[in-house]
Each structure stands twice: as structure tokens, then as C-alpha cells.
Amino acid sequence: xxxxxxxxxxxxxxxxxxxxxxxxxxxxxxxxxxxxxxxxxxxxxxxxxxxxxxxxxxxxxxxxxxxxxxxxxxxxxxxxxxxxxxxxxxxxxxxxxxxxxxxxxxxxxxxxxxxxxxxxxxxxxxxxxxxxxxxxxxxxxxxxxxxxxxxxxxxxxxxxxxxxxxxxxxxxxxxxxxxxxxxxxxxxxxxxxxxxxxxxxxxxxxxxxxxxxxxxxxxxxxxxxxxxxxxxxxxxxxxxxxxxxxxxxxxxxxxxxxxxxxxxxxxxxxxxxxxxxxxxxxxxxxxxxxxxxxxxxxxxxxxxxxxxxxx
Numbered sequence: 001x002x003x004x005x006x007x008x009x010x011x012x013x014x015x016x017x018x019x020x021x022x023x024x025x026x027x028x029x030x031x032x033x034x035x036x037x038x039x040x041x042x043x044x045x046x047x048x049x050x051x052x053x054x055x056x057x058x059x060x061x062x063x064x065x066x067x068x069x070x071x072x073x074x075x076x077x078x079x080x081x082x083x084x085x086x087x088x089x090x091x092x093x094x095x096x097x098x099x100x101x102x103x104x105x106x107x108x109x110x111x112x113x114x115x116x117x118x119x120x121x122x123x124x125x126x127x128x129x130x131x132x133x134x135x136x137x138x139x140x141x142x143x144x145x146x147x148x149x150x151x152x153x154x155x156x157x158x159x160x161x162x163x164x165x166x167x168x169x170x171x172x173x174x175x176x177x178x179x180x181x182x183x184x185x186x187x188x189x190x191x192x193x194x195x196x197x198x199x200x201x202x203x204x205x206x207x208x209x210x211x212x213x214x215x216x217x218x219x220x221x222x223x224x225x226x227x228x229x230x231x232x233x234x235x236x237x238x239x240x241x242x243x244x245x246x247x248x249x250x251x252x253x254x255x256x257x258x259x260x261x262x263x264x265x266x267x268x269x270x271x272x273x274x275x276x277x278x279x280x281x282x283x284x285x286x287x288x289x290x291x292x293x294x295x296x297x298x299x300x301x302x303x304x305x306x307x308x309x310x311x
Contacts, residue, residue, distance in 0.1 A: 001273045004030035004281035008057035014292035020071035024078045027306040032083030033064035043121035055287035072106035084201040087114035089126040092180045096149035100189045108192040113199040138179045145180040149187040212243035219257040
């Protein structure tokens with residue numbers, strides 16, 4: 001089992017380059033950075049955990065893609081994950097180019113993690129045309145459109161224009177959907193692997209079905225994996241694999257990354273290591289803003305797990 005780390009990534013804490021170096025040196029496999037472009041004041045009361053006020057780290061997250069580029073420049077092996085980007089709160093072609101550029105400049109180390117988001121007002125500010133209740137189907141379409149933009153396959157009519165003799169003339173992409181559309185276009189750069197792995201952080205019944213049908217990686221939070229009101233990580237993973245198979249896909253090719261944001265124990269890690277999990281991602285010490293020294297002290301406490309299960 002590989003180990004990743006999720007940072008709150010706020011401007012007053014440990015910087016992404018310094019954190020990335022620490023993680024790579026300590027044997028972590030990946031760094032994951034979350035996203036909120038903004039938090040509308042009126043939306044704070046809709047924070048998903050009704051037992052607690054929203055931690056202030058949610059309001060102070062830096063841009064994950066710029067931050068991951070800083071992390072990429074400081075490392076050579078560390079996998080770089082957006083965890084989770086609110087994929088619908090971006091212009092389609094800008095997101096395609098940004099993600100592909102990061103992937104190219106990091107030597108194909110990016111995993112594009114995306115979710116549908118919990119904040120209806122935040123989405124409305126970006127996409128007043130998109131009803132919050134349609135966000136799951138819109139995300140499915142968004143991923144299809146991104147994959148079309150990244151593809152080098154010529155799915156468009158033959159091009160015989162001014163650039164017909166170039167080595168890139170045939171790399172024409174297009175997409176037509178309900179929410180995302182672009183005409184036959186050259187969309188560069190192209191990811192070095194032909195595409196970018198897409199991880200979906202969807203854990204509810206509908207989200208799990210979506211992830212089973214089109215995600216490269218399923219990346220839920222462990223505390224959200226319940227059955228009949230009780231935690232059941234193993235059972236939900238087994239159920240997910242059945243859904244993948246029912247969707248006509250190979251369950252062994254859709255990997256599971258498990259996030260934790262509520263604290264770990266030795267027994268928990270040992271249990272997860274026995275399951276069909278590719279990667280476990282530790283949450284930060286708190287989602288409140290915290291200092292670089294607090295982050296480093298926390299990493300020291302996690303080191304025993306990295307040492308116990310070396311990559």
C-alpha cells in the first residue's frame with residue numbers, strides 16, 4: 001500500500017515545494033491538494049458536517065495546480081494529485097490545458113482528482129447555467145470532454161488546410177455535450193501518457209456508481225463508506241468492485257485510493273493494508289490553518305507507517 005498526504009495548502013502554512021521535498025525524502029508516494037476557488041459568505045452554513053463549524057482552512061486554500069507545479073519543481077518522483085478539484089468550477093479548455101501542462105512539466109506525475117462539490121452557491125457563482133442537482137451528470141460529461149481534448153486521435157473530418165503537412169495536423173479534437181462543447185480544434189499540450197488518470201472522490205450511492213462506470217481511480221473518504229449506518233470500508237470496496245464489473249469494466253484496472261480526514265490508528269492502517277487498496281492518503285493534522293512546524297511534527301508521527309509498509 002502506497003501512502004499519500006493531503007495538505008490544507010494555505011498561504012501561511014508549509015509551502016507546497018517544501019512539503020513535497022519532505023514527503024519525497026520521507027518515503028511518501030504522493031501529495032494531494034484540495035480546492036475551493038472561493039467560499040460565498042451565505043454558503044458557510046451548508047458545510048457537510050453539521051456537528052461542527054467549517055474549519056477556516058477551507059476558506060484559505062491556494063490554487064492546487066499552481067501549487068502542484070511548485071511541488072513538481074522540487075521533486076522527481078512524488079505523484080501529484082488534485083484532491084479534490086471542483087472540476088465543474090473551471091472553463092473546460094483552460095482546465096484541459098492547465099492539467100496537461102502540469103502533467104508534461106512534471107514528467108507525467110499528475111492524477112487529476114475531481115469531485116462534484118458540496119457548496120451550491122460556489123458552483124452557482126461559476127456556472128449559473130448548471131443546476132446543482134445536475135452536477136453528477138455534468139461531471140461525467142466534463143471528464144469525457146477533457147479526455148477528448150487530451151486525445152491525439154483524429155475523430156474529426158480530415159484536415160487539408162494550411163498545416164496539413166505538419167506532424168500535428170491530424171491531432172484534432174472536438175466535443176459536443178449538454179454543458180461542454182468545443183468545435184474541431186487543436187488542443188495542446190497532450191499528456192505524455194496519452195491521457196491523465198482521473199480520480200473521483202465520490203462516496204455516496206450515486207457517486208459510487210458514477211465512479212465505477214468511468215473513473216480511473218475511486219478515491220472516497222473512509223468515514224463516508226457506510227452500510228446500514230455503520231462503517232464498512234471493506235464491504236463498500238467489495239461492492240464497488242462489483243459495480244465496476246457490472247459496468248463492463250475490469251475491477252483490477254480501477255484502483256482504489258482511500259482518504260482519511262478524521263485520524264488514524266495502528267489497527268486501522270493494518271486493516272486497510274489487508275484490503276484491495278492501492279493508496280492511503282493521510283489527512284492533515286487539522287483543517288484549521290496551521291504552521292509549517294505543526295505539519296512537520298505531524299509528519300514525524302506518521303513516519304512509522306511509511307517505514308512499516310515501504311513502497
